[in-house]
Amino acid sequence: MRxxxxxxxxxxxxxxxxxxATWEEALERTTxxxxxxxxxxxxxxxxxxxxxxxxxxxxxxxQKLARQVMRTNNIDSxxxx
Amino acid sequence: MILLWGSNARExxxxxxxxxxxxxxxxxxxxxxxPRRSASAQWADLWLGxxxxxxxxxxxxxxxxIIHEGLTDERFIANATTGYAEYAASVEPxxxxxxxxxxGVPAASIRELAHAYGRADRAILCWTLGITEHHNxxxxxxxxxxxxxxxxxxxxxxxxxxxxxxxxNVQGGGDMGAIPNKLPGFQDIEKDAEARARxxxxxxxxxxxxxxxxxxxxxxxxxxxxLRTLYVIGENPADSEADRxxxxxxxxxxxxxxxxxxxxxxxxxxxxxxxxxxxxxxxADGTVTSSERRVQLCRKAMNPPGEARDDIWIIAELARxxxxxxxxxxxxxxxxxxxxxxxxxxxxxxDRLAEHGGLQWPCPSEDHxxxxxxxxxxxxxPVEGPLAPFSVTPFExxxxxxxxxxxxxxxxxxxxxxxxxxxxxxxxxxxLHRGESLDLSPEDAERLGIESGEIVLVSSRRGxxxxxxxxxxxxxxxxxxxxxxxxxxxxxNELTIDATDPKSGTAEFKAxxxxxxxxxxxxxxxxxxxxxxxDGDVVAGANGDRVPVxxxxxxxxxxxxxxxARERT
Numbered sequence: 001m002r003x004x005x006x007x008x009x010x011x012x013x014x015x016x017x018x019x020x021a022t023w024e025e026a027l028e029r030t031t032x033x034x035x036x037x038x039x040x041x042x043x044x045x046x047x048x049x050x051x052x053x054x055x056x057x058x059x060x061x062x063q064k065l066a067r068q069v070m071r072t073n074n075i076d077s078x079x080x081x
Numbered sequence: 082m083i084l085l086w087g088s089n090a091r092e093x094x095x096x097x098x099x100x101x102x103x104x105x106x107x108x109x110x111x112x113x114x115x116p117r118r119s120a121s122a123q124w125a126d127l128w129l130g131x132x133x134x135x136x137x138x139x140x141x142x143x144x145x146x147i148i149h150e151g152l153t154d155e156r157f158i159a160n161a162t163t164g165y166a167e168y169a170a171s172v173e174p175x176x177x178x179x180x181x182x183x184x185g186v187p188a189a190s191i192r193e194l195a196h197a198y199g200r201a202d203r204a205i206l207c208w209t210l211g212i213t214e215h216h217n218x219x220x221x222x223x224x225x226x227x228x229x230x231x232x233x234x235x236x237x238x239x240x241x242x243x244x245x246x247x248x249x250n251v252q253g254g255g256d257m258g259a260i261p262n263k264l265p266g267f268q269d270i271e272k273d274a275e276a277r278a279r280x281x282x283x284x285x286x287x288x289x290x291x292x293x294x295x296x297x298x299x300x301x302x303x304x305x306x307x308l309r310t311l312y313v314i315g316e317n318p319a320d321s322e323a324d325r326x327x328x329x330x331x332x333x334x335x336x337x338x339x340x341x342x343x344x345x346x347x348x349x350x351x352x353x354x355x356x357x358x359x360x361x362x363x364x365a366d367g368t369v370t371s372s373e374r375r376v377q378l379c380r381k382a383m384n385p386p387g388e389a390r391d392d393i394w395i396i397a398e399l400a401r402x403x404x405x406x407x408x409x410x411x412x413x414x415x416x417x418x419x420x421x422x423x424x425x426x427x428x429x430x431x432d433r434l435a436e437h438g439g440l441q442w443p444c445p446s447e448d449h450x451x452x453x454x455x456x457x458x459x460x461x462x463p464v465e466g467p468l469a470p471f472s473v474t475p476f477e478x479x480x481x482x483x484x485x486x487x488x489x490x491x492x493x494x495x496x497x498x499x500x501x502x503x504x505x506x507x508x509x510x511x512x513l514h515r516g517e518s519l520d521l522s523p524e525d526a527e528r529l530g531i532e533s534g535e536i537v538l539v540s541s542r543r544g545x546x547x548x549x550x551x552x553x554x555x556x557x558x559x560x561x562x563x564x565x566x567x568x569x570x571x572x573x574n575e576l577t578i579d580a581t582d583p584k585s586g587t588a589e590f591k592a593x594x595x596x597x598x599x600x601x602x603x604x605x606x607x608x609x610x611x612x613x614x615x616d617g618d619v620v621a622g623a624n625g626d627r628v629p630v631x632x633x634x635x636x637x638x639x640x641x642x643x644x645x646a647r648e649r650t
Contacts, residue, residue: 058392073289
């Protein structure tokens, strides 16, 4: 649980390298990326992979993000491998 | 009777296998169908060592024998099924001899399995990826279902069809609609207009009334340049996809990749943004759903480390910034929303789940005790709901064919102590971790002049890797085995083929054609070692003793038979 390799800070790619960032920066950058995809028709331009080791609640909200917010059914998880 | 078909439950589902061992202790018979004489097969009364991909031929031959010996449950077939006549005709060519020819299983064993399964009072048929990681995965599963319908071993105590799921919540993930064709509660997006309307009313937006793309189709869309943005939560496709070089190239080509995870996976290293999430089984409240449809409640025990946040918080934040304020839901609030929209979960309040130690869906109301048998309805007279169909399942060999250039059949799988691409299981040291190896039969090793521990070149039509060879007496000539647990050391998925079942999108991980070659002496040392050891680590010495290593020692993978190499840096 506390392995040194746990991710403990958000990271953003700057000049080709992943660098530590604040949550505000990371969420803003992510929002911008998802918004661009949504404008370009997310049902063709966007996809989500969700986690089969995570809770039902997380998976429920992940697909809600895909379907309600991004307007796409392109979400999948390990169900087929 | 317990029939494990394409399942090495002893290593992959050890808790479930405890129950199997208790059953054996109580007199149950265990039969195992697996190309390898796996750890599970070694506990069995009968091991059917079929050729990789021979499952349908075996199942059809078993069916024909059951029919010819009068071991069918005629009343059940008449009352609860459709399509029997066509099915019976379709398996008629699969005599015991033909079954042996196509599957590699001796006719006498096919007969023994058919009689045991046909005569058993109670029989459970469990399968996993040995059945589903094929280009004809859906047909493989249908062929097994046919056997249960033939004999009535379904929908009643001690009998049934049970796919043992892999990840601890892969069942739940699907139930929650994290799949492209179903809304949460397994409600079909295209066929269930009423469900769509319910979600549209709850969420205030139209639901796209067409199936979305599954994983494989999303990769195909990346290849076409259509899918440009990907949001990955707790998945590592850069290591877990078949034909790894291809998958890596496609992920690198995206416009925008955001990865939410608990460790820096190879996929995360490619991302534009990495979001540190929570290890949900300890760091979040929530429910998970097991292979027996049981939804169980887990309680948060600790906070995620550093600035890592709860996954739900992250997703809700993004939703809010994208124009949808969900009001910072707790896990229980998210679950209650799910219950209001999913009939099969409706009765599963958190307090009921806690009180009953979990409830099995369907659980349609708050006074419903959950459902012990999913298909019990087939035993009602008349049957409730639709009749269960037999399916015609023709035999097809694997796509990656063996020939003189690639004469050995490689099949891949898991080992007890590791998990998938090792994103989590390689984070802790274990004396059981012995690194990757190419497991060869004694016959092939002798024929190729390869010794245990020797680094060899393994090639397929898609790529090549180097790996230490290891001799495994549980492999027959012509069959080799590798896992994908140590991708930094041996990237097994460089070899595998992404031939997928068009209906399920599952790749044929189980059947790769390979060539194995000795390396020139100078090259033989060049295999990457796993991470540097640290103070307090021990490695297995030549005599099974524990040899301490110090920080900075380089430890290469032990071959299980000899001393691992060590050198100070």
